[in-house]
Amino acid sequence: MSTRNHHVCCVVPPYLLNAIADSSHNEDHIRECARNALTVHKDYIGKREKRFAALCAPRGSKAAAGLSRQHSIVPDHMLKHIAESEDVDDDTRACARRDLEHIKKVHTKYQESQGLRAESSDQKALTAAQQPSRDTEKTYRAVYNANHDSNEAHLPGKVVRVEGQKASNDESANEAYDNAGLVLSFYKDIFNWKSIDNHNQQVISSVHFGINYENAFWDPEVAQMVYGDGHTFLTNFTGAVDVIGHELTHAVTEHTSPLDYTGQSGALNEHVSDVFGIMIKQRVEDETADKADWLIGEYCLMPGVKGVALRSMKEPGTAYDDPRFGKDPQPGNFKDYKVTVDDNGGVHLYSGIPNKAFYLASVAFGGYSWEKAGKIWWETMNSGQIPARCTFVQFADVTVDKAEELFGDDAAAIVRKAWKDVGVVRKSHA
Numbered sequence: 227m228s229t230r231n232h233h234v235c236c237v238v239p240p241y242l243l244n245a246i247a248d249s250s251h252n253e254d255h256i257r258e259c260a261r262n263a264l265t266v267h268k269d270y271i272g273k274r275e276k277r278f279a280a281l282c283a284p285r286g287s288k289a290a291a292g293l294s295r296q297h298s299i300v301p302d303h304m305l306k307h308i309a310e311s312e313d314v315d316d317d318t319r320a321c322a323r324r325d326l327e328h329i330k331k332v333h334t335k336y337q338e339s340q341g342l343r344a345e346s347s348d349q350k351a352l353t354a355a356q357q358p359s360r361d362t363e364k365t366y367r368a369v370y371n372a373n374h375d376s377n378e379a380h381l382p383g384k385v386v387r388v389e390g391q392k393a394s395n396d397e398s399a400n401e402a403y404d405n406a407g408l409v410l411s412f413y414k415d416i417f418n419w420k421s422i423d424n425h426n427q428q429v430i431s432s433v434h435f436g437i438n439y440e441n442a443f444w445d446p447e448v449a450q451m452v453y454g455d456g457h458t459f460l461t462n463f464t465g466a467v468d469v470i471g472h473e474l475t476h477a478v479t480e481h482t483s484p485l486d487y488t489g490q491s492g493a494l495n496e497h498v499s500d501v502f503g504i505m506i507k508q509r510v511e512d513e514t515a516d517k518a519d520w521l522i523g524e525y526c527l528m529p530g531v532k533g534v535a536l537r538s539m540k541e542p543g544t545a546y547d548d549p550r551f552g553k554d555p556q557p558g559n560f561k562d563y564k565v566t567v568d569d570n571g572g573v574h575l576y577s578g579i580p581n582k583a584f585y586l587a588s589v590a591f592g593g594y595s596w597e598k599a600g601k602i603w604w605e606t607m608n609s610g611q612i613p614a615r616c617t618f619v620q621f622a623d624v625t626v627d628k629a630e631e632l633f634g635d636d637a638a639a640i641v642r643k644a645w646k647d648v649g650v651v652r653k654s655h656a
Contacts, residue, residue, distance in 0.1 A: 239574035242536070245552030246459070252550050256458060311391055318364070318390035364389070365421040366428040367406050369399040372452070376436035382450060383432050401464035402431040402453060409471045412506045413478070416596050417604050422477040429474070433464060444473040446480070459528055459550070466525045467510050472503035483612035489565075491616045492573030497580040501603055504539055505596045515588035515595045521545070539585045542578030558582045560618065560649030579648050580618060586644035591637070602629045602641060618650045 247257050309323045366389045370382035386399040393400045406429045413419040421427045430450035439454025442463035451473060453463045463469055476499050479485060485495040500522055508518045522545075523536030533546025533554070542556035556578030557563065563579065566572045584603065588595040605628045606612065612624060622645040630638035645651065 239536070239569070241555055241569060241575055242551060246550065249550050249552065311388065313391045315390055363426070365410055365426045367403055367410075368428065368430050369394075369403045370430070370432045371396065371399065372432045372435040374434055374437050376439065378445065378448075378452075381432050381435075381445070381448060381452065382430055383434075386433070396433070398433040398453065398455070398464045399431075402433050402451065402470075405464065405467045405470045406431060406451070406474070408467050408510055409474050409506055412471070412502075412509055412596075416505075416509075416600070419478070422474055423481045442469060442473065444476050446477065449477070456526075456528070459531055460526050461528055462525050466523060468503040468507035468522055468524070469526065470503075471506035472499040472522065475499040475502040478502070479607070482607040483609070483616075484614060485612065485616055486614045487570060487573060489571035489573075489615070490576070490618050491614065492570055493576040494580060494616055494618070494621050496573050496577035497584070498603070498607060500537065500539060500577060500581050501584050501600070505600050508595055514593055515585075515599075516592065518595070520585050537578065537581070539578075539581040542582055558648060563649075579650065580621065583622070583644045583648045583650065586647055587641050590640045590644065598629075598633060598637065599641075602632060602637075605632065618645075619652055622650050 246252055249257070309319050311319070368382075368388045369386050370384060371386050372381060372383040375383070386396050387394045387403050410421055410429065413421070421429065427449070430448075431453065432450060433453045433455075435452045435454050438457035440457050440460040442451070442453045444450075445452055451470065456462060476495070479495060479498055485491040485498070487495055503522060504518075504520060508515075511518075519534075520540035521535035521538055524534060526536060527533055527546070531546065531551070532548035533551065535545045537554070537556060538545045542558035543554050545554040545556070547553045556575060558578055559582075560579050563572075563576055566575075569575055584595075584599060587602075588599040591598040594600075602625055606621070606624045609624060609628065611627075612621065622642075626638050626642050626645075629641040
């Protein structure tokens with residue numbers, strides 16, 4: 227695991243890394259890798275918390291002023307590659323040429339207004355300050371090879387496959403490309419949401435990050451996915467569409483109802499990513515709510531690990547029980563919630579509580595999870611009624627209100643019962 231992985235949201239939760247680091251069943255080098263990853267995670271958590279706090283700050287405040295929300299322009303070198311590629315269809319080439327001309331004009335105007343020197347064409351443009359337009363016609367995907375480099379400053383790496391191009395010889399790159407497409411299709415087809423920002427923001431991915439790196443993450447500072455190849459315990463991150471859906475949904479959350487990444491609001495942030503990640507997986511596998519396994523990261527565990535996934539939304543706390551990992555610690559009921567300073571207030575640990583509520587509601591509704599429960603959760607996140615420091619009870623109340631608005635009193639009763647069954651209820655003041 228890399229010790230340089232900063233500013234990221236990782237697939238593997240810190241409590242699992244803690245268990246690996248503390249277990250005497252693991253070799254010393256494995257425990258040391260886990261400790262290094264925990265050190266990095268602590269650094270990242272503070273920065274992610276600041277990011278979501280800035281997203282939630284009033285417009286014009288100092289916190290909001292320090293946040294660049296338009297950091298993810300389509301790189302000009304990527305558009306140039308698409309525009310000139312013989313493997314791409316005519317429509318894609320034409321769109322790329324159009325956007326390339328536009329991006330050059332945007333860069334020029336921005337540099338003139340700020341007195342900045344223009345970057346050379348071979349410099350990385352992923353952190354440019356403006357997008358070419360608020361609504362482009364096409365979402366561009368591109369996959370790069372990090373070539374086992376663990377320095378994030380060198381991302382994205384060497385281009386492997388871009389939008390409209392045929393499959394490469396790199397299977398991981400093809401999986402990252404195809405599964406990102408499945409995530410984008412889900413949001414577009416089910417919720418009419420274009421890419422991760424609703425304005426066709428490009429989706430960049432880098433594969434083969436680090437040496438035997440057992441994780442994958444969304445890096446918000448450069449707006450891209452990063453995948454390790456895995457090693458002893460965990461692997462196949464590019465092949466797990468629920469994991470990719472989870473990580474990309476963190477970006478969607480930034481553009482709907484940003485939730486402070488701490489305590490209950492942070493656990494809800496993680497919960498929302500699990501909800502949409504699992505729906506995407508179920509859509510790909512054509513599973514109704516009652517037939518699905520509700521496992522997150524099911525395909526990431528190596529053979530021989532005593533477990534079935536990273537998390538279970540159906541039965542939190544049962545995903546794994548291995549002496550090298552410890553036992554899955556997620557509770558599934560609010561009666562087991564305890565205030566903690568670990569994991570930024572238990573953001574990964576306590577996401578299991580609302581996760582089970584979503585599972586219960588989905589099964590009670592019947593059919594596909596995104597038809598009713600998913601729509602209710604989506605409308606909740608787009609309601610403007612979710613505060614930055616949202617509690618479980620506050621979130622539950624909005625989902626009940628949205629259920630009533632969308633599907634009537636019976637639906638509201640189903641959602642309320644789901645939350646009640648996981649212990650999320652208002653205290654009575656008799």
